[in-house]
Amino acid sequence: MWLKTRCPRCGSEVRLEYADSSIYDAACPQCGGEFCLFVRKPKFEVLFDMGAQALLDGYAREAVASFAAAQERFFEFYIRAASLERATGTEQSMEEAASAFESTWKHVVSQTERQTGMLALAYLMREGRPLSS
Structure with a gap:
């Protein structure tokens, strides 16, 4: 790419x-x-841009792969941000919160379905309502 x-x-x-x-x-x-x-963009934005460019260039399979990777990286970004936001009002330092996130994320890093479940839970805990489909 x-x-x-x-x-x-x-x-x-x-x-x-x-x-x-x-x-x-x-x-x-x-x-x-x-x-x-x-490049000052988050990884999910770069991957999305690459998917859009691949689609414009006529590479549909590469576009789908880039969009799927962008979606997974966005899930990670949202879940990471929500977990760090949640730690701000506690005794836990940002380094400890980031370390806890990393040790938890390693269990789901290669499993999209579990990442989707973590996103749904993080959204529910942050917004107080279920993630709509």
Whole structure:
């Protein structure tokens, strides 16, 4: 999968291969200028953008895979945010809350159905009403 950006010197399009890192060292193929790109979007947004681009480019299977991964990363983001928000009014430090989340998340990281269940519970606990389908 590719990220598209523009060279800050000449403005030409530069394609970068997607990596889990948020920091990319790049060189422009047109002018040879080197630059560093820092992606400040959450992972689910990057994956969604890649899915949309794949769909526009005619790669339906890749788009579906990117959208599914984006959905899972969004679930993780929401559940993490809800659990950390819940810890703010307690004696527990943010580091302890984050560590507790990580140790719990490892049990569901590769199981979409369990992640969906955790999302439904986190939503119920945060919003006070069930997640509507």
